[in-house]
Amino acid sequence: MKTKIYHLILVLLCTSLLSCQKDYLDKSPLSGPSDESFFSNQDELILAVNGLYRYASYAPLDNMPLNLLTDNSTDIGWDRNNSALQSLGKGNQDSNNGFSLSVWTEGYKVIAKCNFILDNIDKVKDKATAAIYNRSKAEARFMRAYTYQYLIDYFGSVPLVTRVLTLEDSQLPKTPKTEVLSFVLKELTESAADLPVSYGAADVGRATRGTALAIKARAALNNERWADAAEAAKAVMDLKIYSLHNNFGTLFSYAGQNSPEIIWAFQYLKASKTKMHSTPNNLVSRNGLGFTNKVPSQSLVDAYPCTDGLNIDKSPLYDPTSPYKNRDPRLGFTIAVPGSIFYNYQFETHRDSVKCWNYNTTPATRVDNQDALNAFATFTGYCWKKYVDLEDKADRTNSELNVIQIRYAEMLLIYAEAKNELGQLDQSVYDAINLVRTRPSVNMPPITTGKTMVEFRSLVRKERMYELAMEGFRISDLRRWKIADKAMTGNFYGRVQKGLLVSAPQIDANGLADYSAVPNRAELRVIEVRVFDTGRDYLWPLPNIEIVTNPKLIQNPKY
Numbered sequence: 001m002k003t004k005i006y007h008l009i010l011v012l013l014c015t016s017l018l019s020c021q022k023d024y025l026d027k028s029p030l031s032g033p034s035d036e037s038f039f040s041n042q043d044e045l046i047l048a049v050n051g052l053y054r055y056a057s058y059a060p061l062d063n064m065p066l067n068l069l070t071d072n073s074t075d076i077g078w079d080r081n082n083s084a085l086q087s088l089g090k091g092n093q094d095s096n097n098g099f100s101l102s103v104w105t106e107g108y109k110v111i112a113k114c115n116f117i118l119d120n121i122d123k124v125k126d127k128a129t130a131a132i133y134n135r136s137k138a139e140a141r142f143m144r145a146y147t148y149q150y151l152i153d154y155f156g157s158v159p160l161v162t163r164v165l166t167l168e169d170s171q172l173p174k175t176p177k178t179e180v181l182s183f184v185l186k187e188l189t190e191s192a193a194d195l196p197v198s199y200g201a202a203d204v205g206r207a208t209r210g211t212a213l214a215i216k217a218r219a220a221l222n223n224e225r226w227a228d229a230a231e232a233a234k235a236v237m238d239l240k241i242y243s244l245h246n247n248f249g250t251l252f253s254y255a256g257q258n259s260p261e262i263i264w265a266f267q268y269l270k271a272s273k274t275k276m277h278s279t280p281n282n283l284v285s286r287n288g289l290g291f292t293n294k295v296p297s298q299s300l301v302d303a304y305p306c307t308d309g310l311n312i313d314k315s316p317l318y319d320p321t322s323p324y325k326n327r328d329p330r331l332g333f334t335i336a337v338p339g340s341i342f343y344n345y346q347f348e349t350h351r352d353s354v355k356c357w358n359y360n361t362t363p364a365t366r367v368d369n370q371d372a373l374n375a376f377a378t379f380t381g382y383c384w385k386k387y388v389d390l391e392d393k394a395d396r397t398n399s400e401l402n403v404i405q406i407r408y409a410e411m412l413l414i415y416a417e418a419k420n421e422l423g424q425l426d427q428s429v430y431d432a433i434n435l436v437r438t439r440p441s442v443n444m445p446p447i448t449t450g451k452t453m454v455e456f457r458s459l460v461r462k463e464r465m466y467e468l469a470m471e472g473f474r475i476s477d478l479r480r481w482k483i484a485d486k487a488m489t490g491n492f493y494g495r496v497q498k499g500l501l502v503s504a505p506q507i508d509a510n511g512l513a514d515y516s517a518v519p520n521r522a523e524l525r526v527i528e529v530r531v532f533d534t535g536r537d538y539l540w541p542l543p544n545i546e547i548v549t550n551p552k553l554i555q556n557p558k559y
Contacts, residue, residue, distance in 0.1 A: 039123050040124070041124060045128060049139050051113065052110065053205060055109060057268075057275070059277060061081075061084070061085055061102070063276075063397070066103065066150075067403070067472030068387065070475050071472060071474045072085060074475055075300075076470075077296050077384075078294070078527055078528070080292070080293040084101075086528075087099075090531070094541065094544075095541040097540070100155075101543040104151070104542070104546065108161070110143060111161060114144035115162065117137075121136065138194035139206065142187070142211065145183070148183070152184075153475070153479075155542060157174040158174055158177075159175055171549075171550045173553065173554070181223050188213070188219070189212075189216060192212035193209075195207055195211070197210065204267070210241065210242065213239075214232070214411055215406065220232060221414045222480055229417075230414075230415055230418035233411045233415035237411060237412070237415065241260070242260055242263060242408040242411075243260045243261065248329070251407075252404070254389050262404055262406075264406045266405060268402055268403070270395075276400055279387045279388075279401070280399050283385075283388050284383070284396060285378065287345040287347075287370045291376070292378045292383055293376075295378045295380045295384065296334075296384055296469070297380060298381075299505075300469060301331065301335060301495075302504065303466070303512075306326050307328065307444070308445065312505075312507065324337040324338070324340070328466055329443070330442060333385065333386075333441075334384070336385050337382060342383060343388065344359045344360045345371075346359070348371065349377065349381040350497070354372055355367065355369055380525070380527060381525070382494075387403065412433065413463060413468075415428075417464075423453060425451065427449070433459070433460060434447055457509075461477070461481060485532050488532040489530060489531065490529065491526045493515070493524045493526065495525065499520070501520060501524070505517075505518055535557055535558055
């Protein structure tokens, strides 16, 4: 009897399905708008564009934005976590590297969202104001070009996708890097024309005309398009709305978030858990209860010159017994060095310094020095200081400190480098680099005129290191200057754990330190031994999963 009932139910079900209208499965999604209905009004367009900024600020590792991570896979920084980022620095990465996979995947997600907006934006052309329509279209074009400019920096040639793909045409080959670059420069030029020069307070964080021109300058510089780089950087300068922040030490803190130096920054907001990052927790010392898993190198510390402008191997001001005195102030603003106060603690990483002062109490008290005692205290003996603010002390994993993506100092240095490479070393070039060097709080000696192209090239390369460390530029710089094979090979050093170097290392024209003539170099802590394959490591690998699923993609050499 039960079997007969089941058969009857099955027959009735089949009959019912066959009698349905053929559009039974042709329904709009219940979880959100369909492609057919989106966009239906101006508000939906604005919301979609707003989402681009959120997706662009993704965190490939440790809840930190991309630009604050990559320097820690270069000669100036290190990631302690035995992570995929550490592999990229050490030179033992393969095509399954999780960090490069994340950058690729998240980057193409942003591009896909931009393409969706651009494919559908005309649906609301008559329902939005001309200003909002033009701005939104320009923002989407900007964000797509911004994403492509760093993808080609890291991977070289990549597929250029400019529309929403169907499943049938989703397998694409790589587009030559030069072609992608031309697309990026064109998109940035055209989107800049439709972007406002500035916004009101409610729209801070959106791309402006200066933002698009600045990324154009960066993309051109990284690809040795010197004339385009100089022209775009000069266009930013000619807007006359940006200026250097007087206090370099507060620029990367809550006190500096509204600085006129900031051209574009990722916006974070803790209210209702909208968007936060964990940068302080990864950088703060062990005394400050941080993890200290992203740390600067000994070679970066030694690269900063003395206050007379000379390298430490040449300056009479350098004293090996007090190596951090009389140095470019940006050393102390960028890096916590032994003998300083960091996060309201006496910062000392000499392994015999088992007690230190805690200045969080009144009066100060002596406490166990975890920066010497803890097994996971900074391996190099130093900590990064940019984006470390005491306001985050109670909640280091949920910082709402905005993270700068472009600032005016970068534009000045792009202009200086590009003009020099063009053989146009005029007064405007000296003025640009000297604005950076002589800002109040830094006050380094200005570069005097009369330099050769080679001499000035050395100066501007080192200036970029002093000024921009821990901001995500080092990989592109090393690759553009074709010195990554030298900078990224051999021992990655931390400080002498129970002492100091007895003499300065030699500093070359690119700011790279050579310790071979230092008598006690063997006492330096070897954090890791790195290798660099010149025929492979100037590019990251394309993710293996992409190669497997898309036979039209060709892997980068030697991966």
